């Protein structure tokens with residue numbers, strides 16, 4: 424930790440004085456609390472081409488897959504896997520952006536500690552972060568809900584390609600009008616796909632038990648995070664000197680509860696994200712600003 428701290432310059436032309444002051448406050452708190460626990464959300468990955476379900480106003484822009492719907496019907500799973508088959512091509516090629524690299528850099532310097540992420544894209548790890556807990560699971564693994572067998576998502580992708588020859592070309596619009604597949608990819612790897620195409624898709628079955636109950640190992644909306652993972656995150660919060668929320672409006676309880684827990688412990692709670700969060704009344708400092716320049720400023724400040 425450096426003794427002399429360079430003046431913090433926030434590279435935001437539109438930065439309000441309050442935002443500037445708040446970011447400086449975050450920088451000072453981080454200096455005083457090395458190893459600060461990080462909680463990240465969808466705002467981290469938008470620069471990697473993975474959009475947020477919610478806009479800066481916190482309102483949902485698209486309807487995500489619901490847990491009950493997915494486990495309740497083969498038709499819903501067919502729709503999910505058909506879309507996911509196409510979406511995976513792009514999702515799996517997403518790369519970490521400057522936000523992930525900044526977190527990784529601050530972690531390497533000991534400024535930040537473990538990372539709890541609500542994202543399922545693996546980009547923190549790809550950027551070199553360690554001690555990452557994927558609160559909502561990962562899209563890179565697939566779980567059979569009937570027998571519990573785990574499969575690598577890439578292997579399943581290859582199997583779906585085999586069972587659905589030509590589907591990719593058809594879905595990408597190469598076969599006819601070129602407008603059949605939307606370019607809109609969603610945070611869970613889903614995309615928008617024409618209904619007629621969905622019904623033509625062969626739903627993959629489990630190679631162990633034969634059931635059609637394969638599910639990406641992620642927590643869908645309406646699903647619950649495994650208890651032991653929740654406990655592990657509470658334990659991280661118990662040990663944390665401070666908590667920093669990045670790119671999340673804390674709209675779902677799965678993340679908000681750790682903010683509440685941290686506030687109850689009396690440790691500093693900070694957030695940098697666009698728009699309001701559900702934990703605003705619990706924050707020591709909150710910066711309503713774009714993530715990338717804010718994190719960059721913190722990296723420069725802690726250099």
Ligand SMILES: [Zn+2]
Pocket residue numbers: 567568569570571572629630631632633634
């Ligand atoms: Zn199975």
